[in-house]
Amino acid sequence: MSKVVEISPTTRHEGHSKLTLKVNDQGIIERGDWLSITPVRGVEKLAIGKTMDQVPKIASRVCGICPIAHCLAGIEAMEASVGCEIPTDAKLLRVILHAANRLHSIALHNILILPDFYIPGTETKINPFTKEQPVRSVAARIIRIREIGQSIGMIAGGEAVHPSNPRVGGMYRNVSPRARQKMYDLAREGLVLAREQMEFMIAVIRNMQNREFTDVAGKKIPIPKTLGYHSQGVMATSPMYGSSSLDEKPTWDIARWKETRPWDWYMGEVTIDLEDPSYPVGGTTKVGTKANPQMEACTGVPTMDGQPVEVGPRARLATFKHFDEKGTFAQHVARQLEYPDCLYSILKCLDALDTSGKVLADPIPQGDGSLGWAANEAPRGTDVHLARVKDGRVLWYEMLVPTTWNLPTCSRGLTGAPWQIAEMVVRAYDPCVSCATHMIVVDQENRLVAQKLI
Amino acid sequence: MVSDPYLGKYTTCVSARSTDKEILQKAQDGGIATTLMVYALEQGIIDGAIVAGKGDRPWQPRPFIAMSREDILKARGTKYNISPQISLLKEATRSFGLDKVGITGVCCQMQAVRKAQLYPVNMRDVPGKIALAVGLFCMENFPYKSMQCIVEDHAGQSLHSVKKMEIGKGKYWIYTERGNVVTLPLKVTHKYEQPGCHVCLDYVSNLGDISTGSVGSPDGWSTVFVRTKVGNDVWSKAVASGMFETKPIEGVKPGLELVTKLAKEKIDKNRATVEGRKTFGVNKALRDPYA
Ligand SMILES: Cc1cc2nc3c(=O)[nH]c(=O)nc-3n(C[C@H](O)[C@H](O)[C@H](O)COP(=O)(O)OP(=O)(O)OC[C@H]3O[C@@H](n4cnc5c(N)ncnc54)[C@H](O)[C@@H]3O)c2cc1C
Numbered sequence A: 001m002s003k004v005v006e007i008s009p010t011t012r013h014e015g016h017s018k019l020t021l022k023v024n025d026q027g028i029i030e031r032g033d034w035l036s037i038t039p040v041r042g043v044e045k046l047a048i049g050k051t052m053d054q055v056p057k058i059a060s061r062v063c064g065i066c067p068i069a070h071c072l073a074g075i076e077a078m079e080a081s082v083g084c085e086i087p088t089d090a091k092l093l094r095v096i097l098h099a100a101n102r103l104h105s106i107a108l109h110n111i112l113i114l115p116d117f118y119i120p121g122t123e124t125k126i127n128p129f130t131k132e133q134p135v136r137s138v139a140a141r142i143i144r145i146r147e148i149g150q151s152i153g154m155i156a157g158g159e160a161v162h163p164s165n166p167r168v169g170g171m172y173r174n175v176s177p178r179a180r181q182k183m184y185d186l187a188r189e190g191l192v193l194a195r196e197q198m199e200f201m202i203a204v205i206r207n208m209q210n211r212e213f214t215d216v217a218g219k220k221i222p223i224p225k226t227l228g229y230h231s232q233g234v235m236a237t238s239p240m241y242g243s244s245s246l247d248e249k250p251t252w253d254i255a256r257w258k259e260t261r262p263w264d265w266y267m268g269e270v271t272i273d274l275e276d277p278s279y280p281v282g283g284t285t286k287v288g289t290k291a292n293p294q295m296e297a298c299t300g301v302p303t304m305d306g307q308p309v310e311v312g313p314r315a316r317l318a319t320f321k322h323f324d325e326k327g328t329f330a331q332h333v334a335r336q337l338e339y340p341d342c343l344y345s346i347l348k349c350l351d352a353l354d355t356s357g358k359v360l361a362d363p364i365p366q367g368d369g370s371l372g373w374a375a376n377e378a379p380r381g382t383d384v385h386l387a388r389v390k391d392g393r394v395l396w397y398e399m400l401v402p403t404t405w406n407l408p409t410c411s412r413g414l415t416g417a418p419w420q421i422a423e424m425v426v427r428a429y430d431p432c433v434s435c436a437t438h439m440i441v442v443d444q445e446n447r448l449v450a451q452k453l454i
Numbered sequence B: 001m002v003s004d005p006y007l008g009k010y011t012t013c014v015s016a017r018s019t020d021k022e023i024l025q026k027a028q029d030g031g032i033a034t035t036l037m038v039y040a041l042e043q044g045i046i047d048g049a050i051v052a053g054k055g056d057r058p059w060q061p062r063p064f065i066a067m068s069r070e071d072i073l074k075a076r077g078t079k080y081n082i083s084p085q086i087s088l089l090k091e092a093t094r095s096f097g098l099d100k101v102g103i104t105g106v107c108c109q110m111q112a113v114r115k116a117q118l119y120p121v122n123m124r125d126v127p128g129k130i131a132l133a134v135g136l137f138c139m140e141n142f143p144y145k146s147m148q149c150i151v152e153d154h155a156g157q158s159l160h161s162v163k164k165m166e167i168g169k170g171k172y173w174i175y176t177e178r179g180n181v182v183t184l185p186l187k188v189t190h191k192y193e194q195p196g197c198h199v200c201l202d203y204v205s206n207l208g209d210i211s212t213g214s215v216g217s218p219d220g221w222s223t224v225f226v227r228t229k230v231g232n233d234v235w236s237k238a239v240a241s242g243m244f245e246t247k248p249i250e251g252v253k254p255g256l257e258l259v260t261k262l263a264k265e266k267i268d269k270n271r272a273t274v275e276g277r278k279t280f281g282v283n284k285a286l287r288d289p290y291a
């Protein structure tokens, strides 16, 4: 007889989400739903009537982890709508900013996942905050990598978190030769550290993958070899940066995308009848509590060819670099493999950057209401923004953010895992839930059907 | 450390002049601001300095980030209208890539620098990157149009012919390239001052690392207050390496007495304005900027 257990909220990732899990007598998940329970941000509604310059800046405030992706995707969606090509040096600065953001984000994610893993050859789980070696120096390296990523981002983008330099038409400022050299020096230092960190992380991940069991709250939980496997497809638009409808050969196909409602993908009402007070932190949801994922999921479900897809590092490597591993550990490994890519991209762009080059298009068209989209490969996956701009004002705006794609896909990937390690499956997506929560869902007749959630 | 209610805290006060003839040629007074920044740049104490350079219109300053001696020299001379120095403070650490920022500016700008360091709202990573702040004495400043009106309408000179402007000895002085010298009593210029200056409670840049102005010292010399550890370090090294000639402030005329007198006049008058604002208006006081 299957029972329902619920982990709410899930921890060690951005935003608020929960796991409602139907499990068999052995505690193996038969059907899992991972859903966002972060309140709706409403950015897309807020955008309407605002200027095309304001909206990407507002959109970047949806979250503090990949605001750079949102800012760039937002700006490029506007540029795609109005038909504005930007100067090469502006593009180079954007790629630098983007890669720097990905670098710091991978390092941040390392901190979040390490407590799930063991120091290879020991039965000690990693506490990234311990003073003991070797973890202490790993933590110091992670902090330095983040600092390097954020410093480069700050120089190219004006601000390390919500970038001020990018704008519709290019960038406000080019950088000085000194600033370029500073970024170069930082990237060179970062490359050495990122390589070391990548190797360390892969060793830790492979060690875990080869283990039979992991300890959760004092219990030995088996680790299936197929942890996190699903049979949904993958989606990526570029190994590093992204694509837009202005490209000669766009790598995202809007015709294949369809927005669907959460109740096609999530369970209906269930009552929790399995509880484990020892589950960290603070135990699972109390027996007798009702859950209704269909109604509680604060997202729509975007699909490609009618199916949810996986986005993120594994999707990028699978699409562009013949990476053929699957599941939770493959996602982790793929993410580490992106470490050096970020720095090589930065160095390549710095080599090409002309610091006296112009970084702003002139003139900047104001738009006739045409549809434009831009996809940015955010650290956690493809972030597509779509816009219609007319006379400089936004008529319509939509954000299809990475975790929105991943929520239903990951839910499928939960099947077969012991429920106690479901959060490990979730964390491998490096979820960033706040920005995923923005949907106003309409049905076939364009009626608002998810109003209760808003 | 001396702590004076009007002159702020300082460790040293001297009368000084740059020994660099090129700097002195176009400096406002003793060339202190320029020489200090050049010295700091050459010694690697700063990577660049935010100074008031040339703007679009004659005598309109525009802040810029000087990264060479040549650029720092371009900012010599006082421009009596607003140069928004702080607007570049964050940018200096961003697209200009500076790790050690030097900045010159008037008293309120020194306050802004310290505020940015104390509460770095929207100034992420800026506080630790300010390496040297040289403050100027300041009685008042003018909007561009006001200065234009003073020079063109009151003094009858065209702005591009002006070589130097100066406020001193109770007058507004205008010197032109062809040798005209016009003085206007400050009574005439008062109404053109920017209103914010009337609630300003600092005359000698109490929050600079070093502050300097003409008052107190003979013509061509400057009065210098060294205020902080950073300021002391730079100043003593610069003096030791012969960048400045100095005289004890006690030995020069009119000396600290005049500085104190003017500071007291400004601050007392402005404090009264701040007080006055509390009851100004019908049932609705004007905002007290210090509340
Ligand atoms: C608005 C204003 C009012 C002043 N009022 C007085 C006063 O009442 N009594 C007094 O003794 N001294 C006053 N000064 C200071 C004085 O005029 C000289 O600037 C000071 O003595 C420095 O001279 P110096 O030869 O050392 O500087 P220089 O070597 O000539 O360098 C001048 C420096 O001043 C900066 N500067 C020029 N114009 C501005 C501006 N508008 N805003 C910010 N920075 C600027 C430049 O960046 C440069 O670094 C005032 C200065 C200003 C800008």
Ligand code: SF4
Binding pocket: B106, B107, B108, B109, B138, B139, B140, B141, B196, B197, B198, B200, B201, B202
């Ligand atoms: S009088 Fe005060 S407020 Fe006015 S410019 Fe000078 S320092 Fe700033």
